[in-house]
Amino acid sequence: MNKLRILFVTEAFNGGIYRFLLGLANRLTDRAQIYIAYEDNHRTSMVCREDFAPEVQLIPLEQGFSSHRNLNCLAGICKYRELVRKLQPDVIHLHSSIAGMWGRWAFLNNPCPVFYTPHGFAFLNGRPRWKMVIYRWMERISACRPCRIIACGKQEYQIALKFRKDSVCVLNGIPTEELQMLPGSTDRGRKGQLQVLTVSRNVWQKNPALFNTIAGQMPDVAFVWVGDEKKDTLSAENIEATGLLGHEETIRRVKHADIFLLTSVFEGLSLALLEAMALGRICIVSDVPGNREVITNGVNGYLCSGAEDFVKTIRMVEQADEATLEQIRSNAYRTVMNTYSVEKMAEQYYSIYLDAVSSQKNLSKGRQLIE
Numbered sequence: 001m002n003k004l005r006i007l008f009v010t011e012a013f014n015g016g017i018y019r020f021l022l023g024l025a026n027r028l029t030d031r032a033q034i035y036i037a038y039e040d041n042h043r044t045s046m047v048c049r050e051d052f053a054p055e056v057q058l059i060p061l062e063q064g065f066s067s068h069r070n071l072n073c074l075a076g077i078c079k080y081r082e083l084v085r086k087l088q089p090d091v092i093h094l095h096s097s098i099a100g101m102w103g104r105w106a107f108l109n110n111p112c113p114v115f116y117t118p119h120g121f122a123f124l125n126g127r128p129r130w131k132m133v134i135y136r137w138m139e140r141i142s143a144c145r146p147c148r149i150i151a152c153g154k155q156e157y158q159i160a161l162k163f164r165k166d167s168v169c170v171l172n173g174i175p176t177e178e179l180q181m182l183p184g185s186t187d188r189g190r191k192g193q194l195q196v197l198t199v200s201r202n203v204w205q206k207n208p209a210l211f212n213t214i215a216g217q218m219p220d221v222a223f224v225w226v227g228d229e230k231k232d233t234l235s236a237e238n239i240e241a242t243g244l245l246g247h248e249e250t251i252r253r254v255k256h257a258d259i260f261l262l263t264s265v266f267e268g269l270s271l272a273l274l275e276a277m278a279l280g281r282i283c284i285v286s287d288v289p290g291n292r293e294v295i296t297n298g299v300n301g302y303l304c305s306g307a308e309d310f311v312k313t314i315r316m317v318e319q320a321d322e323a324t325l326e327q328i329r330s331n332a333y334r335t336v337m338n339t340y341s342v343e344k345m346a347e348q349y350y351s352i353y354l355d356a357v358s359s360q361k362n363l364s365k366g367r368q369l370i371e
Contacts, residue, residue: 004032004353007089009080011098013038013047015201015227016271017119019247020152021095022051023175027346029055032353035087037061037080048246059083077106084110091115091353094147097122101138104145113356114147120205120268120290121159139163150352153269155289168352172269173345176278176337179251194318197224197257197281199250199272200264202241207263207286208233213307214263215239218314224257226250254279259317263310267291274340277301277332282325284313294340300331 006028010017013036025034033055038047040060049058061079084092084107093115094103100116107114123135143149143163150168151157157169196215200206208225215223215236223239234241245253254260260276260283267273267290274294276283283301285291295301302317304310317325 004091004350004357005087005089006032006034006091006093006353007084007087008034008036008093008095009099009103010036010038010095012096012119014244016268017095018047019174019271019275020119020172022247023173023342024346024349025056026053027342028350029053031350033057035059035089037083039076051247077102080106090357093117093150093353095119097135097139100147101142104142104147108145111360113353113360114145115150115352115356116147117150117152118156118160118268119152120266121156124159124266148356150349151268153267153290154293156268170345170348170352171340172271172274173340173342174271174274174278174336175342179275179278193220193222194259194314195222195224195257196259196261196314197226197254198261198263199226199254199276200262202228202233205265207265210263210286210307210310211261212236212239214261214310214314217307217311221314221318223261224253226253251275251279254281257281259284259314261310261314262286262291264288264291269293274336278336280329280333282317282328283332284310284317294335300328300335 008021008025010021013021021036025036028034035057037059038061040062047058052058061076080103090112092103092107092110092112094100095117097118100118104114104116121139123132123139140163148166148168149160149164150170151160152170152172154169157167160167198211202208202225211223211225212234215221215238219238221238223236225234225239225241226245228244242253254276258281260273260281262270262273262283262285264270264286266288269290273283273285273291277294277300283295284304285295285301287303287305292303295303297303302313304313
């Protein structure tokens with residue numbers, strides 16, 4: 001029997017989307033032929049062929065949907081349409097707001113089902129306001145296309161329902177057992193200087209300015225920013241900006257830290273946060289809807305608003321007894337294990353894909369797919 005052919009299309013193949021597609025693709029290879037088409041640019045320099053199962057086909061494209069920045073988006077759309085004609089996928093799944101917007105129009109009259117996962121709607125960025133109004137309007141217009149939204153978190157799902165009533169929610173998941181086996185210390189007791197770490201792209205959404213302010217107010221604490229380095233936004237002397245690291249090295253750095261910090265303005269459902277919780281780090285995050293889905297304040301982590309609140313909470317954790325911290329870590333680990341499994345996530349996605357393909361008339365009387 002033939003395997004389901006799935007084409008993932010992403011404009012932002014780094015950070016959380018990279019880890020998301022890595023986990024999902026590798027767990028579908030026994031039942032599906034996976035293709036991942038992404039834009040080959042400076043932001044995808046950390047794409048590693050060895051991370052993916054041999055059966056997963058990575059397809060870098062020089063031109064893509066983000067070419068709208070240099071007014072060459074039409075060429076990118078033509079490249080993707082040509083790719084679809086060549087691969088003839090059974091399912092197309094768009095990832096990120098840019099791919100979701102352009103992809104829903106690029107694949108006009110395409111016979112196969114098309115899905116879209118925002119991983120955080122772009123109009124939630126919050127600034128400038130006029131641009132957010134345009135982004136929201138573009139989402140509403142694009143939602144008229146026959147493309148089902150699959151939200152990766154509960155807050156994203158509630159927003160998606162306002163655009164399409166047939167939206168569905170599949171919670172993000174992580175490979176907890178694989179994370180534990182990666183190199184790095186698993187010692188949870190602090191030794192020496194307190195280390196506070198984040199794993200994040202250096203963009204406004206992730207609020208590097210707030211991270212920098214917190215570090216500046218705590219000169220005796222070591223802060224680490226794992227992600228693309230822009231020193232102008234991370235100027236405090238006690239911040240180490242590592243630049244982009246491979247996934248294995250990133251996990252090693254997370255295991256070495258005492259506290260995982262997330263200062264985001266908004267989140268869909270952060271995979272970096274889930275990984276830190278699974279690895280037994282104390283997580284202190286911004287009090288925004290995406291984070292509130294995961295963190296219950298004082299139970300499995302801490303929610304904060306503003307630099308003063310973050311500094312106060314970090315000091316509290318620094319002075320807390322080990323029994324209290326161990327309870328927080330244990331609660332965080334159970335939260336991830338019980339709800340955010342990558343295996344469960346992959347099963348739900350495959351079921352959605354298969355149901356959609358089975359309803360297509362041109363496929364139901366043609367290829368027989370593996371169930």
